[in-house]
Amino acid sequence: MSAVHALQTRGLGISFGAFHAVADVDLTLEPGARQALIGPNGAGKTTLINLLTGVYRPTAGSIRMGDQDITALSCDQRARLGLARTFQINTLFPSLTPLLSVVLAISEREGLAATWWRPLKRCTQVFDEAHALLVRLRLDDLANVPVAQLAYGKQRLLEIALALAARPRILLLDEPAAGVPEDESGELFEVIADLPKDISILFIEHDMNLVFRFSRRISVLVAGRILTEGAPAEIGSDPRVREVYLGNTHVAAHAAIARAAYA
Amino acid sequence: MLDFDQVTAGYGNAVVLDRLSFSIAQGRSLAVLGRNGVGKTTLLETLMGNTRVTSGAIRWGGDDITRWPAHLRVRAGLGWVPQEREVFPSLTVEENLAVVARPGPWNLGRVYDFFPRLRERRANYGNQLSGGEQQMLAIGRALMTNPALLLLDEPMEGLAPILVEELARSIRRLCESEGLASVVVEQHPVLALEMTHQAIVLERGTVVHAGPSAELAADVALLDRLLGVGIEEIPG
């Protein structure tokens, strides 16, 4: 197997009792990928992300990151290898401020977080970097408000900030824009799209605007299995995808935009 | 039917809603629009009695319900879908629905017909559901209380496009056929405006625009100014 893939699964599956939430998934993420994962509610998308990040142990199959088999690694080990994620349901540090949350994420990345003999305040670079990141996500004026008091949409942004703070090689985003107003979600995705080209991104999203605008490849998951994969235009016009997922949603225009953007 | 009169409310000492007013007649629906953090959720939480109201009054039917505890409001006909879904994790899907059931046209069977996916997952516990399934369950749960006014906080979030269309249609239909009123908080103005009769736009806890939904939907310039929505992104 060549090691060019950023992430690759083989026959990946998990069952909860008799229920196969994810089954036999072969998913490949190329370096620099901007790939969307779509599918009906309960198709197993979040579960798949949980398998990739190590929250669940698969009952079948394997996961490779680059040329390393990571199937047996724990969440935090995978994260340290450069696999970052956001959560569909906000999972933040409610009692910290956004600034400290990001500082924490950065110091974990830098291996600073086991340092007990130096005051946090002295870690000025970390604070600078955190600040810059918050500015990028327009959270800077809320930097010192406790996370628990942030409006939902702002919390979604912080989710992403925490994932980005890890400077990941692979970024898995679970409905990152849910709850963010449309104009901001567009900007948010622009931030994501502008990330260094060598970061591979896989995102779940139900907003077809975003999916068709920002993905170069789409995988469709239905009932735990990959139904089809392909470029946005192919997926947008695939009748099977329309039937189970898209309905009458109009996507052609976006497909056109996407083509224009990445052609 | 619902009269929200000059209400000032917030959390602890923080004021979020500032002398906010609106009203809804029976069978009508209202879209509440606004950017992040303007107080949309707080508005619904205030309707449910979960915030501190410092002045103003909320009237429902003939009653002043400003100080009522939440469960009495539900009995009086408010049905609530919280923003973060908040299904009960230690109850199964079926228990989640049954535990709040009140007499009326909605029962388990009908909710399951409305969301067939829930019937399939009926034995799963609340925390063993996908995000979208939880959203369905939260809506189904509100319906089980057989409300006269449905309070929906971003009900479409996390639902597949095909379901979004279907749900929007269903809610509109419920308004027309069963006289169910609704307040819809939404991030997607186009969708919300399509579903509702009236609309208000909030900014920092006060109403900055109120009017018929259709008018607002047609006035792209106004929409853009209030909510910053670019025309080329409108789906459909």
Place this chain on the structure above:
Amino acid sequence: MKNTLKLTPQRQRAAEVAFWLALAGSFFLLPDQLTLMSQILIFGLFAVSLDMALGYAGILTVGHAAFFSAGAYVAGLLAKHGWGEPISGLLVALFASAALGYALSYLVVRGADLTRLMITIGVCVLLAELANRLSVITGGTDGLQGMVVWPVLGLFEFDLFGKTAFGYAFVIVLLMFLLVRLVLRSPFGLALRGIHDSRKRMLAIGSPVEARLRMAYAFSAAVAGVAGALLAQTTQFVGIESIGFNRSAEVLIILVLGGTGRLYGGMVGAIVYMLVHDWFADMNPQYWMFWLGIFLIAAVMLGRGGIMGALSRRFRTGEPTR
């Protein structure tokens, strides 16, 4: 917000200095209460150590007396068997209880709150029973007798008035407190707060959560051990009561009364609890428990989060913004 005063970092610093100066001042102000004051300091330190585990690392434990008494027995046995030098005794106790804490941390870092609570209780009771069994070494329920503690720095003999004991306890408690303060304000301390808030998110940002917790637990055990050793050296006696459930529960009450996760909660809790306790017990040796109970109930009903929690609602402090 109304009614809250913003504390600038300078004022906060000044308040801290004033706090310790006031404690030191009791040497002159309360000359015949010095023994009580040194025990307050020691229990304050013990509560601070518990706070590291409970308030910061979020490990619900009612078994911290295990480390307290480990420190006490180590210092006590050293002093009994011919090595009465107090400061080196403290150091040995520190490392011994840290090691014990690290070893036991493997049992407690996983699992849910209740599970940890029960495991810590279980371990603590087992150790107490062990100390009872090894009565040849520990003196069993009669207590460890025959400690001879040498003068501090070879100069200050432990006297009847408790002057040396107070001075010694004050300096050591202050030093340990500063160490704890440093640790909690370090990146490591921030990581602990993160784990407390959301373990799941910590894992997702690549934090080896269990390793961090183990370290925190060992740290906390070390500090508790120093507190225990201090008590042993200043009273020149180790009772088996220093181990076991009751002492663990008492220090938990002290900490909760003071306020968890707030650094000063343990110290403030110890001061208030022990003074109030002493006062009630003096007034009414039979039924002081009644009044103490009423006091605790009133404390919860009037303000959540302990005394420091109530204070923090009046004063706002800036989080470090840089």
Place this chain on the structure above:
Amino acid sequence: MAIVIFDGVAYGMLLFLIGVGLSITMGLMNFVNLAHGSFAMVGGYAASALMGRLGLGFFPALAAAFVAAALVGAVLEFVFYRRLYRAHPLDQVLLSIGLVFVSVAAFTWGFGPTMQPFSLPSWLEGQLTVGSIAVGRYRLFLIVAGVLVLAGLLLVLGKTRYGAMVRAAVDNQRVAGGTGIHVQRLFFLTFSLGCGLAGLGGALSLGMLGLEPSFPLKYLVYFLIVVCVGGAGTIAGPFIAALLVGIVDVAGKYYLPEAGAFLIYVFMIAMLLLRPHGIVPRKGLT
């Protein structure tokens, strides 16, 4: 052998009877109620005082114990507990410890520091020959009582909407209220039930344990063990745990008396490491 198991089961039943109320208040309602033993003590004192001073029969005294403890629980719920349902568990610890202190002192004041006199009705004294072994009558009675209480609670909490409502309200009070559940009344009733059960257990313990004002602290750890090893918030869990604890304890003391004091704790730690959420984990926990 058989008699050892029987004794263990009976002892376990007693632990279950006293502890099951805690599984409701602490497990189901999530209130860290360390004052559980105080409610048991209320029941015990009520029963012994009524039997000793008013000459009440054993069964009426048991009923009275339940009622007394439930009433005290109801009053305290109304005055204190309801204000702390949403508070931090440690604040709950402080409140309930405060109540324990108050109750210990109050009962010492009212009844003296020594044990309560109590004698069983004569039909419960001595032994009864069942098959080839002679078993204690009172122990047999405890087993029957334990099974009855188990069955009753399983029926009420497991099979009715009431049980689901309690779980819903505990999961999320805000939303439970927002979906029409009268959380306050529900908690009031449930808490009183838990306290009443504690009182019943306290009264039943009279025949085996000595009742004195320090009861609430002395046996606290035992209640906690039963509830936590079994699975807080369930009924069957503490039942199984109590049986196992009883059998391990009695058999351990019989066969390995040198390890007598250690066994139960070693057993507890081992069980918790194997099953961190209890033998019967509460459903829907992440």
Place this chain on the structure above:
Amino acid sequence: QDALRIGLIATYSGPYADYGRQFDAGVALYLKEHGGKIAGRPVEIIKKDTAGPAPDAAKRIAQELVVRDKVSVLTGLDFSPNAYAVGAVATQAKIPTLVMNAASSAITGSSPYIARLSFTVQQVTDPMARYMLKQGVKEAYTVVADYASGQDAETAFKKAFAAGGGKVVGEVRTPMNNPDFSAYVQRIKDARPQAVFFFFPSGVMPPAFLKVWKERGMEEAGIKLFATGEATDDSFMEVTGDVALGLVTSHHYSYAHPSAKNQKFVKDFEAQFGSSLRPNYFAVTAYDAMAAIDLALAKTQGDASGDKVMQALKGLSFESPRGPIEIDAATRDIVQTVYIRKVEKVGGKLVNVEFDKFDRVKDPAKEAQ
């Protein structure tokens, strides 16, 4: 004339609060009988609670009593660890310290300023072993609570029993706070020894043990039961109830002791505190401790300095309600009669009826040295 200050360190709250209550009653009775004065001086008793065994608290309290309250005498001390911890203060401050209960043998050795008026565990255990041998018991099984005093009792019993040619065929130590004794009793039943000797601290353990003993029909199985007097502590006699009937124990004081001095003591006690509280060995020791201070100060002509008082206490002997007692001049420990008693119902009340005795028993642990 300024008051004689006496610091009374005892347990007034918690599970052992009865100890402090008995001490108080004994002290109060003596003072009442003597017009509130000792050696002609008014007395001020300063009571301090340790809430049970708590050596650090006891030591702190003792220091405060000496430094702040300027007491001339320390007394009370129900738990051995408390007494040991206070010993250092007594030595440092040269304050006479009279132990009213703590029963660990070595306490008097821990400070030259400590004298004991109560008893040691060995002192009451050893006669029981000798008595059992006298009754023809050759094989015995021991049951003790697993703590220092229990271990002391076990050792003393085994030694004395073996010395007289007896054989200990089995032994078991039960945890403190053991709620259910069925396993231990069953074990004994299956082992079928000729007799059982047990030692439990007074309080809940003896009745719980006796209840199971009765339930299992041990008596019918022909196994004899003996204990030290803690098992039939007068304070708990009524609540223990009929399960104690017939139990033979050894101790230094019974409320039913037939001497005139005791009859007066009991009568005065009842007049003062009513009949619901019976004087037990705590009350009588507290009473005797006051008497000892009184007598010692009479010898020193009121000089309360530590060395003088200790000198006066050594060899002091007087008549106590329990019988003649003496403070050993060499060890400062008590020398007294140990009685063998049996629980009987007299006038509707359960009491320890004395029927045999061992005179002038010294602490056997010290005699061996």
